[in-house]
Amino acid sequence: MKTITRRVATIATAGALGLGGLAIAAPALAGNGPFGFGSSSTASAGPNGMGPGYGMGYGGGACHRLSVTAEQGTLSEAQKPALALMAQKEKLSHDLYQAFAARYDAVVFDHIGVAETQHLSVVRTLLQRYGVTDPTADRPAGTFTDKATQATYDKLLAQGKQSLTAALAAAQQVERDDIAALRAASSGLTAPDVEQVYTTLIAASQRHLTAFTHWSTR
Template sequence: MKKIFFTTAVAFIMFSSCSNDNNTGPLASLTPNEVIDLKFLREEEKLARDVYMYSFDKYQISIFNSIAQSEQQHMDSVLNLLNKYGITDPASTQRGIFQNTELQALYNSLTAQSAISSIEALKVGATIEDLDINDIDDFINNTSKSDLLSVYDNLSCGSKNHLRAYTSQLDINGVNYIPQYITIDYYNTILSESNSGCGNK
C-alpha cells in the first residue's frame, strides 16, 4: 500500500519536461504492480497540480502556478505511458476529484491545510514533493522496463527541483521543513544538489 498519507516571485525554478522512451517493436505486457503504479502516479501528479492550483487561486504566489504547470507535464508523461500500454486513464477532468479514495482524502486534507495561510500552503507543497519522491523510488524498484524507468527518473528529478524550491521559500520565511516520507539524510542530499533540467536537451 502506498504511503499517503513570501515572496511573490521565485528567483529561479527548473522544471522538468518528461520525455518517454520511444521503443519500437511489440510491447511487452506490464505486470499488475506496474499497472497499479502507473494509475496511482497519474492521479498523484494530478493531486499535486490541483492542490497547487488551489493555492495559486487563493494567494496569487507565482511558485504555485509555475509548479502546477510542471505537474501538468508530469501528468502528460504518465498518460503517454497509459496510452502506450492500453491502460484506462483514472484521472478525472474535474479539479479536486479522484478515483483513488486515499488520494481524494489526501487532497481534501491538504487543501484544508493550504487554506490556513500561504506559509501552510508552502509546507503542503514541500510535503507533496516529499511524498512523490518517496513513492517514485518505490515504483522504480517495481520495474525493469526502460520506458517506465525513464519517466520515473524524470519525474523524480522534477520533484526534487520542486522540493528545493518550496524549501527555499520556507527558509526565506524562517520556516524549517522536516521531511515526513523520505529520510532526513536523503532530504539533505537533495537540498545540497543543484537544480536539473530533468531530461531536457
C-alpha cells in the same frame, strides 16, 4: 487576493511525445479534461522538465517539458496500478498548486503547477501505451476516483488555506510523498520507458521540493 498575472498552462490535445524513437500521441488535456485547458503546445524537452531558479522566478516562464526516449518494455499486472496511481498523484499536485496559486501571491505555485500538467501528460501516454485505464480522465479539479487520494487532497487543501506558510509546507509534503512513491514503484521495473519517466519525475520532484523549501524560508 492574487495580483500577479499568471501564465495559463497549455498542453497538446494531440501532442507528440518521443517514445522509443516513435511519435506517440499524448492524451488530451484540453476541453473537458481535468484541467480544462483550451489551447495547445507541443510537449518535448529537458531532462527534468524544470528550469533553474528554485522558484524565485522559477524558470522565467520556461516550458517545463520532458520527453521519453527509452523503448517500451513490459509491465506486470502488479505494476500497472502503480502507474495509474502516478497519474492521480500528478493531478493532485497540479490541482493543489493551482488552488494555492489562486489564493496566494507566490509564483512558485504557478510555475510548478504548469510543470505538473506536463508530467501528467507523459504519465497518461504511458497509461495509453500499456493499456491501463486513466483514472484522471474527465475528472474536475480537486476530484479523484481513488478515495485515499481524495482524502489526501482534501486534507492538504484545508491545511494550505490557513496561510502561505502552511500551503508551502503542504506542497513540500506532496513532493516528499511523490518521491517515496516513485522510488517504490521503480523497484523491479522491466519497462525502460516507464523507468525513465519515474527517474525523471523523481528528479523533478526533488527540484520542486527545493523550490518550495526555498520559498518557505524567504
